Structure formats: C-alpha cells, structure tokens
Amino acid sequence: MRVSSSYILAFFHAIVWAAILFFPFFIADPDTGYAIGAVPGAFFTLAGLIHLGIFYVNAYYFFPKFFNRRTWWLYVLLSILLVGVSLVLKTILLHSWFSETLVTPVANRIIFAPSFGIYVISIVYRKILDTIRRERLQKEERAEQLATELKFLRSQINPHFLFNTLTNLVSLARKKSELLEPALIQLSDLMRYMLYDTQGKRVPLLKEITYLRNYIGLQQLRFGEHIDVSATIELSPDMEEQSLIEPMLLIPFVENAFKHGTSHLEHPEIVIHLTGQQGQLVFRVSNRIAPSSAETSKDRNSGIGLANVKKRLDLLYGNAYRLDIGQQNGWYEVTLKLTLS
Structure with missing residues (x-):
C-alpha cells in the first residue's frame, strides 16, 4: 500500500x-x-x-x-x-x-x-x-503534454498504416485472390492490437514482435513470390517475455521498406533482422533501392512514418537509443539500437 x-x-x-x-x-x-x-x-x-x-x-x-x-x-x-x-x-x-x-x-x-x-x-x-x-x-504538466503529444503521434500511425494496408487488400481483391480472406483475418488481428493493446504506455516486446510478424505476413500475401523477404528474430527468452517497448515503434521502418523497396525494381529484396539480449535491442531493416532517377516518383508523404518514429524515440527514450539511416551499394538500411526497460 x-x-x-x-x-x-x-x-x-x-x-x-x-x-x-x-x-x-x-x-x-x-x-x-x-x-x-x-x-x-x-x-x-x-x-x-x-x-x-x-x-x-x-x-x-x-x-x-x-x-x-x-x-x-x-x-x-x-x-x-x-x-x-x-x-x-x-x-x-x-x-x-x-x-x-x-x-x-x-x-x-x-x-x-x-x-x-x-x-x-x-x-x-x-x-x-x-x-x-x-x-x-511543472513536471505533471510536462508529463501531460508528453502524453498528449504521444497520443497524437500514435493516432497519426493508424491512418498511415491503414492507407498502406487497404491499398494492399485492394490489390488482392482486384486479382480475386484466395489470399484475400487470410489477409483480412491478419488485418483484424493487427487492428485489435492497434485499438486495444496500445492504449497503455508500453507493451511487452513479445506483443510487438507478434504484430511485426503479422504485418510481414500480410505483405507477403500481397506480393507472393514477386519479392524476397528475409526476417530473422533472435531474442533471449528473458528479454522476449519481460522487456517492455513503446507500441508500434518498429513497424514504420518495415512499412517504409515495403513501400519504397518494391517499386521500380526487377528483383525487390527486404532483409529484417531483430536481435536482443540483456535489455539491448538491435533492429536492422534493409531494402534494395532503385536508381536515383527512379526515386523521383516517391510521394510527398514518404517520410511521415520515419519522422513520426524519430519524434517518439526522442520523447520516450532520450539518450537510450541510436538511429542510423543510410544507403550504400544499392541498399537502403535503417539500424535502431535501443535500451529497453
């Protein structure tokens, strides 16, 4: 008490x-x-x-x-x-x-x-x-302002995610694909997580990983064999069960990879690697990119997800994270190193 x-x-x-x-x-x-x-x-x-x-x-x-x-x-x-x-x-x-x-x-x-x-x-x-x-x-006011800002940032994620996912489902519907039904089931699981499991401050890392896997599975249903996706998750058992993370923090990097790593390429390829032990999480997402001449077709809103997640990282983790973004030899790579509670 x-x-x-x-x-x-x-x-x-x-x-x-x-x-x-x-x-x-x-x-x-x-x-x-x-x-x-x-x-x-x-x-x-x-x-x-x-x-x-x-x-x-x-x-x-x-x-x-x-x-x-x-x-x-x-x-x-x-x-x-x-x-x-x-x-x-x-x-x-x-x-x-x-x-x-x-x-x-x-x-x-x-x-x-x-x-x-x-x-x-x-x-x-x-x-x-x-x-x-x-x-x-003053501390309570700052905390309230932070909570309000984080709530606003989270609310921005949902329409951005839905816009991309519904576009995927429209593509399946046009093809009259049998994969549409399992895709809708996966989408319902994703929506349940977004609506009910992300209302608190942080969620167990295992839930965030399950959400990530469902999202990757949904994208693979859409693209099938037209894209090569490699996802590796290696976490120590204690970290997977006990660590907490800000909800929907990892997904914008994967969204960005699927959005810009699947167009203007003959052989799209995305590599996702998540490792962690003793509270230290390393998340790396790489995707092949088209020549610079083709990149002019990117829409103006391409940076919404990454700009959003950068702001959330600054607000919630301060100096407890490092984010590196760059491109080399035809690959675009994002690496997030994060200390979890």
Whole structure:
C-alpha cells in the first residue's frame, strides 16, 4: 500500500515538534526541573506551543495569503503583530506561572529570541514547500503534454498504416485472390492490437514482435513470390517475455521498406533482422533501392512514418537509443539500437 506524501509530511512535522517540545526532558536533569540554564523545562515546552502557533499561522496562512504585490504591507503588519503577540504571551506566562525564574540577559535570549527565529524558519519552509509544489506541477504538466503529444503521434500511425494496408487488400481483391480472406483475418488481428493493446504506455516486446510478424505476413500475401523477404528474430527468452517497448515503434521502418523497396525494381529484396539480449535491442531493416532517377516518383508523404518514429524515440527514450539511416551499394538500411526497460 502506497503512503501519501501528505501523511509522510505530517508524520515528519509531528516528530520534529515532539522533539522540540520535549527537548528539556531529554537532556536536562529532573532535579533542576529540567531547566535549560535558568529557564524551567515546563516553560520551554509551553513556549514551544507558542512557537508552533507562529510557524503554522505564518507558513500556512499569512505568507501564502498576503505575501504578494498587492497586500505585502498587510503581511508586514500581521507579521509584526504575530511576533509581538508571542512576546506578550511569553511575558505573561513568565510572570504568572514562573515568577521565580531568574531573568538574565542569557535567559532573555532563550525566552524571546526563538520567536524571531521560528518566524524566519517558517518563511524559509514556506518558500521551499512552494518551490517543491511548483516543480511537481511543472513536471505533471510536462508529463501531460508528453502524453498528449504521444497520443497524437500514435493516432497519426493508424491512418498511415491503414492507407498502406487497404491499398494492399485492394490489390488482392482486384486479382480475386484466395489470399484475400487470410489477409483480412491478419488485418483484424493487427487492428485489435492497434485499438486495444496500445492504449497503455508500453507493451511487452513479445506483443510487438507478434504484430511485426503479422504485418510481414500480410505483405507477403500481397506480393507472393514477386519479392524476397528475409526476417530473422533472435531474442533471449528473458528479454522476449519481460522487456517492455513503446507500441508500434518498429513497424514504420518495415512499412517504409515495403513501400519504397518494391517499386521500380526487377528483383525487390527486404532483409529484417531483430536481435536482443540483456535489455539491448538491435533492429536492422534493409531494402534494395532503385536508381536515383527512379526515386523521383516517391510521394510527398514518404517520410511521415520515419519522422513520426524519430519524434517518439526522442520523447520516450532520450539518450537510450541510436538511429542510423543510410544507403550504400544499392541498399537502403535503417539500424535502431535501443535500451529497453
């Protein structure tokens, strides 16, 4: 059961004030009435109750309510009144109940100076408390903004994916292929994952791999023997079962490979390699590319998926990832190295 921070703070206050109020009874001699110097222990405890009043009245009412540009002057007056009342109460207490106390300059400092000290401490405490709360609110706002942005980025993935997949199914329908039915079943599995399993922050790596395999299978149903697809997945058992990953993080690289690695080529070829152990994931996707003269036919939206995933990587993984993209000897290759939780 998680203990609220407010209960922890209240417990801390109770411990501190108990130590202050009963301080004389811990360190002084009972034969002297638990006196600290010339000040009786009982007076020290009663005065501590006055200090407690100064602390909480100023820290939780006067300072937060009146310390601002409009009412700062009122705060100053109330502070003077608060400290002044405490000094008067101590004087009345001293003369009424502890008249036998020998008042000396040292005793005066022990009796009256703490009112000023506690007042200053209450201001420092209030400012620290306000700073902590302000930072917590800023952190919550940043987290909410991050969650909103990630939700928006995920929502961008769905129509982009559906646009490509429905194009694939239209192609099968035109051919009146018997592969259309299994393709629709695979699509329903993919949609179930997208709609229900990606609502949380992260998903088990095994689910993301299953989604990846279904997508590759769907594409292979469309292209058949017209494209050579090689997919290798080598993960340690503990990583596959225990590691978590941002959902739909790997698929844009594969989408990009199928989209641009299957046109203007006589023998399209895509190689997908996923390895991982001890929390380190390496995902490499390579596809043959057409000569540069043919690349002018790419549509303007070709970079949506990769731009999206780069932004998500920056937001969620910071320095825990490395993304390398390049092309060489007629191959376009993307390599993602990622540290998983």
